[in-house]
Amino acid sequence: MNKTLKKNDMKTAYVMLLPIVGLLTVFVVIPLIYAIFVSFYQWSFYQDSIFVGFSNYLLVLKDQAFYRAMWTGIKFALIVIPIQFVAAFLFAHLIKNLSAKVGGFVKTSIYIPHVISGVVASIVFMFIYNYNGGLANYIVGLFGSEPIPFLADVKYALGSISLPAIWLGFGFTTLIILAGINDIPDSYYEAAEIDGANTFHKMIFITLPLLKNVFLYIIVVGLTGAIQQFDLPYVMTNGGPLNSTMTPNLFIYTHFKNDPYMGYTISAALLLFVIIGVISALMFRLVNSKKVED
């Protein structure tokens, strides 16, 4: 009886699993294996490939431009994620204290940027940053300053493309944190209040330790996502000025477009994958080592 049941299940299960397993094999697993294979070859669409051992990797590791791109990605992530996180953390506490009606409106409004594409965000902010009469320079002008070339000056470009990234992610991050805060029993906060805790104390001593895992998740996913940003620098600056906004993904894409030999590009992409993996692992270690006593 049991055996026949299992056999019946087997047929149905394999038929129902065939699409997912087939698609993942063709579009994820084979490309990954292929990437590892190509990284050891001098490979192009037009010639026979030649085995070159680790020389693609050595080429990448000797390339200043690769490190520069990695560093740009890390800097970008370190601007965007901390600002976004702190703002979202504070604002989630603020929303909790609003009346249901106002809170509902605020939650809806801050969610909206989450559905907006990187391309649209890029275009809107390019318009706002415009040197000749953009809104940002109008405001700068009100303070009597000369117009600022937000996207054309090495000093400002990376910061300027960070702002739309913060804008896109701020609301959603806030709502995730708010969902976490709402799960904490009110009695915790009330008890703290009786003991004379102010809002700041409550955030540091109640919310932070209780939601440690949510925060860890948000920060790691945020950092790894931000390092891989593509749309904003592609549309707003195309990596310039002087490669100051050349994020790793844009760097890889630019190579893909200009370099007929895929070995270098693919090795760079695989190295990036390893580096991001190491960063995430380190983050988890770092936070877990600071165990909070329950």
Place this chain on the structure above:
Amino acid sequence: MKKTKKTLLTIAGLLVALISIFPLFWMALAGFKPKTEVLGYPFKFFPTVWDFSNYNELLHSTEFIRSMGVTFVGAIIFTVLVIFVNSMAAYSFARLNFPYKNTLFIYVIMTMFIPSMAILIPSYIVVAKLKMLNTLTVLILPGVASAVNMFLMRQFYLGIPKELEEAAVIDGATKFGIYRHIFLPLSVPVFVLVGIGSFLGFWNSLIWPIMTISDERLYQIMQTLAYFRSAQATEWAMIMAGSTMAAIPTIILFAVFQKYLIEGIKLSGIK
């Protein structure tokens, strides 16, 4: 004292809410400005004359409307496929018993940890060899199987009480019948969440279309916008009108499903 504090918080909250939507408002407004007013001096917040010509021109532009249409059709097909392919797998892993179940589960979940960038170029080589470049298929098929969405749905199915199926089993329903008649109707909340995420991902995508599509009849909307921006760098009013129109479907989608989406933050199991 308490009341003042509450009022101040309300004002601060509303201010942040307005700042959040302001860039979109500013974009839509710029689309209504004549070319002479959209940038430059003197600075004008509102247009002196509301100019509908930018939006009007786009609505009559074959390229723009075709691009919106092609992207929309692609996004719908993509979304439907994502839901079916992944929910079938989710049901199998949640409810069926079969040999190599664990192995297959690990195989699928493992793909979650491969960043798309690491395989972007080899994926391109694979689809090029399969002669899929410049087809709607290349935009749709590679992203359909999704371990994250499968996992989300499996978690949801594990939470469905087994009693619901017992009557059907006694009536002699097949395992597929149980999926079809019991699980699918119960899946609406998780399907909405996954479906909207998939639609948005498809609609907003840039890098995959610019790599795989060079036939302009298949240009995706974000691709069209990005190219238009770099080709017509000074036509700001038109660019802003185009961006507004490209953002409208996503905002409508959000408006329709906002209850599910804001609730869905809890469902997505981040915690």
